Amino acid sequence: MALDKKIMERLVEVVGEDNCSDADFVVQPYGKSLDSVSGRQAPAAVxxxxxxxxxxxxVKIxxxxxxPILPRGSGADLTMGAKPTKDGVILLDLNKRxxxxxxxxxxxMVVTAEAGVQWGQLITALLSQGYYTGQLGPANSATTIGGAVSNASVGGGGETMFAGPGRLVASLEVVLPTGEIINTGSAANPKGKPWFGGRFLGGPDLTGMFIGDPGVLGIKTK
Incomplete structure (x- = not known):
């Protein structure tokens, strides 16, 4: 189902014409992911x-x-969360840019990264300096950080010793369903530091609300 022309025009105003498309050859690849069980459904626009x-x-548009909208990382997903299940969906590709x-x-020992950073990309950057994430990444090295946190994923290479992706998160930058932008955990204090106190300092663990939510409660951006 094609999106209303007015919606497409508004989306182009936000991201530019080169970063918004409803062309069939663009949207069809987003109708599949690493999960091969749940069938195929392309979004109306990417x-x-x-x-x-x-x-x-x-989100505001x-x-x-x-x-309906659907945030997606690299598509290295095994839980049917990276592709639409109905017509008329706007898919946000958070991996490309x-x-x-x-x-x-x-x-x-704290990394600040956008949600579309792939696990292999992060590991490579850390290994060059003699550091390691504590695991190889869920599913495979193409999995994005945002996707791993959103699905509370598990991965090999040391997770049983160092904990999974969700437990390693100190803070999140999240776009709520209203379009409001919030920071949780250590980033909630504008005068604080990313490493200070972790996510459990200064009140309830709001970061934990968004771990394992598959993007339903908010879109993680950083």
């Missing part, structure tokens, strides 16, 4: 944001037009 603010803008490692603080 949008590729670059910033958290763009994700927020897309979807709310305005009452159109939101894939930057923002900072690696070796002194405090």
């Amino acid at each position: 949008v590729i944001p670059e910033t958290t603010e763009e994700v927020s803008g897309i 979807a709310n305005e037009f009452k159109t 939101m894939n930057k490692i923002v900072n690696i603080d070796f002194d405090h």
Whole structure:
């Protein structure tokens, strides 16, 4: 089912014409993922944001037009969460442009990364300096950090010793279903540091709400 022309025009205003398409040859590949059991359903349009603010803008447009959205990482998913299950869905590809490692603080052993960073990409960056994530990554090295956290995934290479991706998260930047942007855990304090206190300091564990939620409660961007 094609999206209303007005919706497409608004999405183009947010991400640019090159990063928004409803062309069949663009949307069809997003109708499948590593999961091969649940069938195939292509989205109505694919949008590729670059910033958290763009994700927020897309969510607000979807709310305005009452159109379902689906965040997706690399598609290395085994739980049917990376492809639509109905017609008329706007799919947000968070892997293609939101894939930057923002900072690696070796002194405090904390990484700040966008949700579209792939596990193999992060491991390579750390190994070059003699560090390691504590696991090889869920599913495979193509799994994104956002996808691993969203599915509370498990992976080999040391997880039983160092804990899974969800337990390693100190904070999250999340776009709520309203389009509001929030920071949880150690990032909730604007004067704090990413490493200070972890996610359990200063109140309830709001970070934990978004771990294992498959993007239902909010879209993780960092």
